[in-house]
Amino acid sequence: MAGSTNTQFAVAVHVLTYLAGVTDAHAVSSDELSKSANVNPVYVRRVLGPLRRAGLVRSRSGVNGGWELAVDARQITLEQVWRPLQGTQPVLGLHGPDPTCATGRNVQKALTALDRTVADAVATSLKRFTVHDILDGQPEAAQSIPMTGG
Amino acid sequence: MAGSTNTQFAVAVHVLTYLAGVTDAHAVSSDELSKSANVNPVYVRRVLGPLRRAGLVRSRSGVNGGWELAVDARQITLEQVWRPLQGTQPVLGLHGPDPTCATGRNVQKALTALDRTVADAVATSLKRFTVHDILDGQPEAAQSIPMTGG
DNA sequence: CCTAACTGTAACTATCGCGACTACGAATGT
DNA sequence: ACATTCGTAGTCGCGATAGTTACAGTTAGG
Numbered sequence: 001m002a003g004s005t006n007t008q009f010a011v012a013v014h015v016l017t018y019l020a021g022v023t024d025a026h027a028v029s030s031d032e033l034s035k036s037a038n039v040n041p042v043y044v045r046r047v048l049g050p051l052r053r054a055g056l057v058r059s060r061s062g063v064n065g066g067w068e069l070a071v072d073a074r075q076i077t078l079e080q081v082w083r084p085l086q087g088t089q090p091v092l093g094l095h096g097p098d099p100t101c102a103t104g105r106n107v108q109k110a111l112t113a114l115d116r117t118v119a120d121a122v123a124t125s126l127k128r129f130t131v132h133d134i135l136d137g138q139p140e141a142a143q144s145i146p147m148t149g150g
Numbered sequence: 151m152a153g154s155t156n157t158q159f160a161v162a163v164h165v166l167t168y169l170a171g172v173t174d175a176h177a178v179s180s181d182e183l184s185k186s187a188n189v190n191p192v193y194v195r196r197v198l199g200p201l202r203r204a205g206l207v208r209s210r211s212g213v214n215g216g217w218e219l220a221v222d223a224r225q226i227t228l229e230q231v232w233r234p235l236q237g238t239q240p241v242l243g244l245h246g247p248d249p250t251c252a253t254g255r256n257v258q259k260a261l262t263a264l265d266r267t268v269a270d271a272v273a274t275s276l277k278r279f280t281v282h283d284i285l286d287g288q289p290e291a292a293q294s295i296p297m298t299g300g
Numbered sequence: 301c302c303t304a305a306c307t308g309t310a311a312c313t314a315t316c317g318c319g320a321c322t323a324c325g326a327a328t329g330t
Numbered sequence: 331a332c333a334t335t336c337g338t339a340g341t342c343g344c345g346a347t348a349g350t351t352a353c354a355g356t357t358a359g360g
Contacts, residue, residue, distance in 0.1 A: 005243065005316075005317065005346075005347065005348095006243045006346085006347070006348095007243045007244070007245035007347080007348080008243070008347090008348095009242050009243055010242065010243050010244055010245040010257075010261055011245060013257060013260075013261060014245075014253070014254065014257045017253060017256070017257050018253050021253060027306095029305085029306065029307090030306085030307075031306085036251055036253060036254065037245075037254070038254070039245075039348075039349085040348070040349050040350075042308095042309090042348090042349080042350075042351090043347095043348060043349075045307070045308065045309085046308095046309090046348090049308080049309095059306090059307065059308090060306080060307080060356085060357080061305090061306050061307045061308085061355075061356040061357060062304095062305065062306055062307080062355095062356050062357025062358060063304065063305045063306065063356095063357060063358040063359070064305080064306080064357085064358065065305070065306040065307065065356080065357070065358090066306070066307085067307095078264070082242075091241075091272075092159050092160065092232075093155065093156045093157045093158070093159060093160050094157070094160055095157035095160040095161055095164075095187075095189075100188075101186055103164070103167060103168050103171060103186060104164065104186065104187070104188070106167070106284070106285075106287050107160075107163060107164045107167050107284060109287065110163075110283075110284045110287060111160055111163060114228070114276075114279065117275055117278075118272055118275050118276065120275075121271045121272060121274065121275035122241075122268055122271060122272060124271065125267055125268050125270075125271035126264075126268065128267075129264065133260075134256070134257060134260045135256075137256050137259065137260060155317075155318065155319095155345075155346065156317085156318070156319095157318080157319080158318095177335095179334085179335065179336090180335080180336075181335085189319075189320085190319070190320050190321070191335095192319090192320080192321075192322090192337090192338085193318095193319060193320075195336065195337065195338085196319090196337095196338085199337080199338095209335090209336065209337090210327090210328075210335080210336080211326070211327040211328055211334085211335055211336045211337085212326095212327055212328025212329055212333090212334060212335055212336080213328060213329040213330070213332095213333065213334045213335070214328085214329065214330095214334080214335085215327085215328070215329085215334070215335045215336065216335070216336085217336095
């Protein structure tokens, strides 16, 4: 299950939306971003690191340095944001190192496979939205679009 | 995101599978279940509580008491297991109490709506499997069934 | 070239959720 | 009565998350 005390995805979406809302082409410091998202500047950099490696944002050091989108906000889906941050971590929650009984091993194998299925379902539903959608406040519209695949 | 250090769903699936594998009609104590799942008996009772309220299992106190399925294992989907345990907790991770800036409020509203969408996607994908499927070790078969809705 | 403004990263720390454990009242079969 | 088992509250330790400090490496501008 998703106790989800992890806010990286939320912060990432917030920051990217902020960057998408910047009209002129200057870079934004992690300090400014951190104030907007109400978190620590270092945390912003830690979150944006994977997204930079994924090619979604660029960063520059030095005076007038900071962050900017590397891709148009309309082209960045939330799935592209989620994947790098999620990595290989399970979406549901696996448990226990290695159960002794056969039932345990069976269940564990099943849950591992299941987790991949669920992760794919999450990713698929996130593909529907882009950073630009969030900027427009339009993510709730898609509520009405059912997942016909399920 | 799902740091998912929460193992309730995994334990629930394990325990229900164990119960599904019991051929004769006697109840199983939370102590026996806890040994199978390699967790604490009290934790088993805490996890099964919501599932009892959801009508999936029954429990009896006293000598020869314990737990048993209230429904055939073929009728219990993993979505029915997941929902009561997840409750209203976010699947992704929201953050921050109440951002001051407009961007923040926009993002937060969007993420809340988004979380419902994702939760539905998870639930939908979990509907494909039953406890009996896990007992048979057949949850990986559905890997090949794509989510056409994405 | 020197300074000021940034990033990138490594510590260390505080906080919080999860789950183990103890304990005890209530229920139930023998 | 008595042993068993559930239901639940309370306490505790561990680990993950994120805040904080610190510092080396970049870059624009005087």
